[in-house]
Amino acid sequence: MGAVNIRISDARLDRIIEEDVPYIDLTTTLLGIDDCQGEIDYFTRESCVLCGTEEAVRIMGRLGLHVIEMSASGTQLKPDDVFLRAQGTASQLHMAWKVCLNIFDHYSAVATKTAHMVHAAKQANESCEILTTRKSMPGAKDFLTKAVMTGGAFPHRLGLSETVLVFAHHTTFMGGFDAFVAQLPRIRRSCVEKKLFVEADAEQSMVLAKAGVDGIQFDKLSVEELTSLVPRLRAIDPHLTLIAAGGINPKNAGAYAATGVDGLATTAPFTAKPIDMSVRMKSIA
Secondary structure (H helix, E strand, C coil): CCCCCCCCCHHHHHHHHHHHCCCCCHHHHHHCCCCCEEEEEEEECCCEECCCHHHHHHHHHHCCCEEEEECCCCCEECCCCEEEEEEEEHHHHHHHHHHHHHHHHHHHHHHHHHHHHHHHHHHHCCCCEEEECCCCCCCCHHHHHHHHHHCCCEECCCCCCCCEEECHHHHHHHCCHHHHHHCHHHHHHHCCCCCEEEECCHHHHHHHHHHCCCEEEEECCCHHHHHHHHHHHHHHCCCCEEEEECCCCCCCHHHHHCCCCCEEEECHHHHCCCCCEEEEEEECC
């Protein structure tokens, strides 16, 4: 997937700048080089899916830098590829250096790990999607959402206001699973324009499929259990959406996708190891 349009405000980018540059670049000022003209190249030391250049360019603009060239998010990079070049004063260059590099290191890593999982799932089941959960780093949902979508996945659930997803924690307050099922007709009438998903085990899923829910999410069911269960549920309701969750990672994504589920809900991309990227700077007349 190419560049993704995620709304990230100027105020958000300013806060990122202020974390690293609260006032001045003290070092370049004390060295007396802050007004010297220079150029910066960002490059990668390993193959990856690039993410974050659109935001980095905006950050550079806010710091007064002039971008010469850039590669869009979603670009496949090889070792030593230069993906962003900009010019400005030594002070401006050093203010942008780590602020932008941190974005590239972390979010390109998430995009890359996501892309690997998407590839594994699609190889086994073209119809199976990778879906990232809301169990992510607090305060970084905007950038993480961009990264996983750049990698070819889609957010499973961006927040509590977005999807009706019933867990055992909910049915506890309703008198248990059986009491919840008994109230399903009322619940369905209350959310006529929303799909109703329920997390369930194998036995509960058979009841829910017959009761007419829109989708079922399985937490930590094994590949073997799902391989047997999915066809039985499809026989009851071929339109039922089935999601596997819990422990889905790059190593087992293909096996879970092969069970025939529609999606794999995962947190794995959020723990991606940062990509090894760096910069070169040079003085220009």
